[in-house]
Amino acid sequence: MVATDAPLFSRQCQALARRVTAGLARTGTSGSHFSGDLFLAFSTANPGAFDPDAETLQRLAFIPWGHLDPCYEAVVQATEEAVVNALAANEEMTGRGGRRTPALPRDRVTDLLSRAADSAKAGAPNNATGLSQHTARSHSSPRPSRASPASCRA
DSSP: OEEEOSOOOHHHHHHHHHTHHHHHHHTTOOOOTTSOOOOOEEEOOSTTTTSOOHHHHHHOOOOOGGGOHHHHHHHHHHHHHHHHHHHHSOOOEEOGGGOEEOOOOHHHHHHHHHHHHHHHHHTOOOOSSSOOHHHHHHTTSSSOOOOSSGGGOO
């Protein structure tokens, strides 16, 4: 789910939703024909745009198509960050029929991300973890990376 306060039309929201797969790909995740992946995007800007009166039509704002690249990058970065955060924040689960899924060892995940970041800083290929060098860099810092402008923050 992609939510933004950027003033976008419905087709522009669809274009943002299509960028989620690029963020997944950065983490080594791939989808399949039967994976059931569904990505949705919406904008909270332009209240009343679904059933506008004459005054609302005069006030509708939007970002021109040619200026959406920062929004696309924000979606990709936020998706990538969400996957890495899910790996780090996971917990053991017991599901239906007592099926147990153990949590990933946080220390090991942190160690792998740190080594990938070190490898990226040294300019070495990052084959040990399967993560892209961008992933290693962006998740080794204490601050999450964000694209600009502010209305396109993920």
